[in-house]
Amino acid sequence: MSARTRLTPEARREQLLELGVRMLATRSLEELSIDALAEEAGISRGLLYHYFRTKADFHEAVVERAAADVVRLTAPSGDPDPLVRLLSSVRAYVDYVETNQAGYTSLVQRAAGGNDRLREIYETTRAALTDRIFDAASPEDLVALGLVDDAATRLMVRGWGALVEDVVLAWVRAPAGISKDELITLVTNALVGLLPRP
Amino acid sequence: MSARTRLTPEARREQLLELGVRMLATRSLEELSIDALAEEAGISRGLLYHYFRTKADFHEAVVERAAADVVRLTAPSGDPDPLVRLLSSVRAYVDYVETNQAGYTSLVQRAAGGNDRLREIYETTRAALTDRIFDAASPEDLVALGLVDDAATRLMVRGWGALVEDVVLAWVRAPAGISKDELITLVTNALVGLLPRP
Known part of the structure; x- marks a missing residue:
């Protein structure tokens, strides 16, 4: 990206965010500084501070984008079989964590740690990832899997999310x-095995 | 505890540690200050700094003690039935988290977050809690439960620990x-259900 490229402010901010997310794949949030982003983007720190007022704002925007990527990449496929849908979501999640190991590890740690805003993004994302298992399941799917959609089941699906992570x-x-195939089978079968049966 | 009580330095340090652990039940690590401990113990901050050089040292010692308490309180009973042993360990764990909710929540968060020493205590404790499920199980127990002790099973038992937490x-x-009884049954059954079958 060159300073001479003519882009709207929104498009440039978007480019910088995507660059931040790509950089996060191989480094921790601590290592993802405004300096590093400026150097990679080939523009001045001053200009970056125009788009992200503080380092915390920048981290928050990058984490929000990375979380949205995880949700999108692991979205249930259109397959009619709920187990096939689940397997493909789990595979996409494992692929994501493999590719973005450094950043994802630090994101989980930082979200669990002291930062309230990062924790909120993390909790919302975790809930979105597991709640949609039910949203995507038809009543027939639930019957086929021997499941009921109640508080106990939701709690255990939440716990399965923690297990997978x-x-x-x-x-x-x-x-x-x-x-990797064994891993995907292990965690997918685990969900079916650990849920309460009516 | 009075300043006039004659105790060896080891015994006094021990008393202060136990007081710190009791205080942690109802407050976060952030709220567990040397000042608060001094006030509760009725001795000077100066004397406390004799036993715990820094606030970080104090927190580390309290967390180490609290972790040892969890391991001890949830130790497998002598019951010959592995499921009965597991149920009683899970019940003891739930009791512990209920009684020490504030401190335990903050401990898990801080351990997951930036502090390397706390994370090490946390990881060691998590490993101890789940590894001993195997250490306490006889070969006959494993056969009765339909389990093998291999890398995949150990990995999933580790994940079960994350789920329970x-x-x-x-x-x-x-x-x-x-x-509470439903919860204990849910997470105990989950372990049996989620493990790979040979």
Whole structure:
């Protein structure tokens, strides 16, 4: 991106955000500084501060965009079989964590830690990822899976989200001889196995 | 505790640590200051700094002690039935989180966040809590449960630990009509249901 390229402010902000998200793939939030972004974008720090007033605003915007990417990339496919839909969402999630390991790890840690705004984005995203399993399931799907949509089931699906995050992050750090396909099967079957039966 | 009580330095440090752990039950780590401990113990800040050089040292010592308490309180009982052992460990864990909600929530968040030393204590404790499920299980138990002790099973048991933490913390914040007994049954059954079958 050159300073001479004519772009609307919105389009330039968008470019910078996408660059921030790409940079986050291989570094932690701590390492994602305004300086690093300015250098990568080839524009001045002053101009960056025009788009992101503070480093915290920049981090928040990048994390919000990265979270939206996860939700979009792992959206249930149109397959009529709920298990096939689930498998493809889990595969997309594992692919995402593999590709964006450094940034995703630091994002989860920072969100769990002290920052309220990052935690809010994280909690909203976690809820969106698991709630849509029900939103995408027809009443027939639930019957086929032997499930009811009640508070206990929702709570356990939430917990499954925590399990998947923990297991996939542990696996990318140390696969311990488990292949990606095995991992995907393990966590997908886990959801079906761990849910309460009426 | 009075300044006139004659105690060895080790015994006094021990008393202060136990007081710190009790105080952590109802407040976050952020709220657990050297000032608050000094006031509660009725001794000077100066004397406290003799036992805990810095606030970080004090927090680390309290968290280490609290983690040891969780491990001890949730130790598998001597019951020959592995499911009965698991149920009683889960019940002890839920009791602990209920009683120490404020401190435990902040501990999990701080451990997940930026502090390396707290994270190390947290990771070691999480590993101890789930690894001993296998250490306490005889080969006959594993056969009875239809389990093998391999990398995939260990990974999923680790993930179950993340699920339990997430689900129990969500439940203490908002029980959503789920009773404590139901919760304990849900997460205990989940372990059996989510593990890979040979």
